[in-house]
Amino acid sequence: MDTPALEVVDLVKRYGATTAVTGLSFTARRGAVTALLGPNGAGKTSTIEICEGFRHADGGSVRVLGRDPVTDAAELKPRVGVMPQSGGVPTGARAAEWLRLMASFHAHPIDPDLLLERLGLTSAGRTPFRRLSGGQQQRLSLACAVVGRPEIVFLDEPTAGLDPQARMATWDLVSALRAAGVAVILTTHHMEEAERLADHVVIIDHGSVVTEGTPAELTRGRRDVCFSTETPIDSEALRAALPDGGEVTSIVAGGRHEYTVATHAAEAPGPEFLATVAAWCASAGVLAEDLRVRRRTLEDVFLETTGRELRD
Numbered sequence: 533m534d535t536p537a538l539e540v541v542d543l544v545k546r547y548g549a550t551t552a553v554t555g556l557s558f559t560a561r562r563g564a565v566t567a568l569l570g571p572n573g574a575g576k577t578s579t580i581e582i583c584e585g586f587r588h589a590d591g592g593s594v595r596v597l598g599r600d601p602v603t604d605a606a607e608l609k610p611r612v613g614v615m616p617q618s619g620g621v622p623t624g625a626r627a628a629e630w631l632r633l634m635a636s637f638h639a640h641p642i643d644p645d646l647l648l649e650r651l652g653l654t655s656a657g658r659t660p661f662r663r664l665s666g667g668q669q670q671r672l673s674l675a676c677a678v679v680g681r682p683e684i685v686f687l688d689e690p691t692a693g694l695d696p697q698a699r700m701a702t703w704d705l706v707s708a709l710r711a712a713g714v715a716v717i718l719t720t721h722h723m724e725e726a727e728r729l730a731d732h733v734v735i736i737d738h739g740s741v742v743t744e745g746t747p748a749e750l751t752r753g754r755r756d757v758c759f760s761t762e763t764p765i766d767s768e769a770l771r772a773a774l775p776d777g778g779e780v781t782s783i784v785a786g787g788r789h790e791y792t793v794a795t796h797a798a799e800a801p802g803p804e805f806l807a808t809v810a811a812w813c814a815s816a817g818v819l820a821e822d823l824r825v826r827r828r829t830l831e832d833v834f835l836e837t838t839g840r841e842l843r844d
C-alpha cells in the first residue's frame with residue numbers, strides 16, 4: 533500500500549495554558565483533496581503549521597511524504613507547497629518577477645506566465661505585492677505554492693474573501709493538482725468548497741477530530757422533507773402525525789414560511805415518510821409548495837457535530 537502523503541498521529545499543541553490541538557489524528561492520500569473543516573479556533577492552522585514545519589508539536593507525530601517536517605525540512609522543501617493564510621511575499625516584490633524567482637528555485641517548475649494567466653493575474657504582473665488587491669495577493673500566494681510542482685500542498689483558507697470568478701479559478705487549479713497526483717490539504721470555512729473539492733473531509737473541533745469521511749459518507753442516510761407555505765401551519769399537529777415523532781422546524785424567509793421535517797428514525801426517511809407529510813398537508817388544507825426530499829449537506833453535518841454556539 534502507498535504510504536500516505538501526510539500522517540498526523542495523536543498531535544498535541546499548546547500555547548501556554550491553551551491546548552489548541554489535543555490528540556489529533558488523520559491521514560491524507562496522494563492525488564486527493566483533504567479538507568480540514570472546523571469552527572474558528574478549532575486548531576486547523578496550528579495543525580497545518582506543524583505539518584509545514586513552521587511550529588513544533590508538543591506531542592504526537594507528523595510525517596509528510598514519510599519524512600519529519602522539522603528534521604527533514606531541507607529535503608522536503610522542494611517537494612512541499614505552502615500557501616499561508618496571509619503574507620509570504622515581500623511587499624515591494626512585483627508579482628511576475630517574484631513568481632519567476634520562486635520558479636527558478638525548482639528543477640521543473642510550471643511556466644510562471646501560464647500560471648499567472650490561469651489565475652487571472654497577467655495584467656497585475658508588474659504590480660508590487662502591496663498594491664495588489666487582497667484577492668490578487670491570495671492568488672499570487674497560491675501560484676507561489678504550486679509553481680514548483682510540489683507533491684503535497686498546504687492551502688490555508690485559499691478562497692477566503694475571493695470573488696466568485698477567482699474562487700472558481702482556484703477550484704479549477706486545485707482539481708488540476710489533484711488530477712496530477714498532488715496531495716492537496718486545505719482548510720476552509722466554505723462548506724460548498726469542501727463538498728465540491730474534497731475527497732476526504734476531516735471535521736475538527738476543540739483540537740481533535742470529531743468526524744471524518746468522504747462528503748458522501750458524511751451526508752449519507754440523512755434526508756429531510758422540506759416545503760414552504762404562504763401562511764404558517766400547525767407544526768405541532770404535523771409533528772404528531774409523523775410515525776416516529778420526528779421534528780418540524782421552520783424559518784421565515786422572503787415572507788414565506790419554510791418547513792423542514794426530519795425523522796428521528798435511525799434510517800433516512802423513505803417514501804412513506806414523504807407520503808405522510810403530503811397526506812397531512814392535504815388533510816389540513818395546506819398547499820405545500822416546493823415539497824421535496826433534501827439530502828443533508830455538509831453544513832448540516834458540520835453544525836450537528838460542532839454545535840451552533842459562536843466561537844471566539
Ligand SMILES: Nc1ncnc2c1ncn2[C@@H]1O[C@H](COP(=O)(O)OP(=O)(O)OP(=O)(O)O)[C@@H](O)[C@H]1O
Pocket residue numbers: 547550551552570571572573574575576577578579
Ligand atoms: N501563537 C499563538 N499563541 C497563543 N495562542 C494561539 C496561537 N496560535 C493559535 N492560538 C490559539 O490556539 C487555538 C487554535 O487556533 P488555530 O489558529 O489553530 O485555529 P483555527 O482552527 O485555524 O482557527 P480559524 O478558523 O479562526 O483560523 C485558538 O484558541 C487560538 O487562539
